[in-house]
Amino acid sequence: MSSQEKRVTVSLISSLIVLVLYIYYGAGLHASGALNGPEASYLVGKSAFIMIGVGIAVSIVTHIIFTIVHSVATGEQHSNEGADERDKLIELKAMQIAFVAFSFGFMALLAVMTFGDIGPYLVILLTIACLYSASILADCIKLALYRRGF
Amino acid sequence: MKKGQISNNVRKLRFEHDEMTQQQLAKAVGVSRQTIVAIEKCKYSPSLELAFLIAHTFNTPLGDVFSYSINE
Numbered sequence: 001m002s003s004q005e006k007r008v009t010v011s012l013i014s015s016l017i018v019l020v021l022y023i024y025y026g027a028g029l030h031a032s033g034a035l036n037g038p039e040a041s042y043l044v045g046k047s048a049f050i051m052i053g054v055g056i057a058v059s060i061v062t063h064i065i066f067t068i069v070h071s072v073a074t075g076e077q078h079s080n081e082g083a084d085e086r087d088k089l090i091e092l093k094a095m096q097i098a099f100v101a102f103s104f105g106f107m108a109l110l111a112v113m114t115f116g117d118i119g120p121y122l123v124i125l126l127t128i129a130c131l132y133s134a135s136i137l138a139d140c141i142k143l144a145l146y147r148r149g150f
Numbered sequence: 151m152k153k154g155q156i157s158n159n160v161r162k163l164r165f166e167h168d169e170m171t172q173q174q175l176a177k178a179v180g181v182s183r184q185t186i187v188a189i190e191k192c193k194y195s196p197s198l199e200l201a202f203l204i205a206h207t208f209n210t211p212l213g214d215v216f217s218y219s220i221n222e
Contacts, residue, residue, distance in 0.1 A: 149192075
């Protein structure tokens with residue numbers, strides 16, 4: 001596994017953890033009716049900032065644990081190789097697909113907001129979740145391209 | 151448009167040049183070892199510049215390192 005693949009794997013794991021935590025937190029806000037209350041904008045804004053901080057912390061911890069586990073399991077030493085042309089191409093392809101996926105997700109949210117009964121603050125929360133989901137999809141595509149080739 | 155396939159003799163040339171390792175070739179041309187692995191398995195087609203660098207490393211014409219065939 002190259003250093004770039006390891007980075008993508010760590011990013012995928014940490015993004016999954018953060019997304020699950022964010023959905024759990026958002027579902028709690030929605031269930032309690034806080035998104036319809038007077039402090040909805042404050043809570044939504046706060047949740048985004050907290051997610052950034054939690055995301056950084058989870059990413060660091062995941063990276064450390066993954067590096068240790070991978071070193072013990074494979075005996076490989078950690079290398080700090082930069083991204084070469086293949087890595088950049090894979091990242092570009094994954095980002096293109098993720099961008100399209102996010103666009104579809106966002107359009108779906110707008111459609112639900114237009115024709116359904118969903119509040120604007122819930123749409124913001126779901127948009128952020130959609131962004132994270134697109135990021136996870138990009139990581140999955142990168143791993144598939146690293147394994148399968150293109 | 152007809153689809154073609156790029157094949158190469160990188161692995162064979164490595165062995166013919168003092169049994170050069172993938173890591174040594176990767177370092178010589180400025181890419182990761184995994185990229186060399188992908189090239190040898192024909193899972194990745196290198197850029198023109200990288201292809202020339204590989205050919206230059208082996209002191210071999212480009213056409214002797216990489217070949218292109220069109221699938222009919």
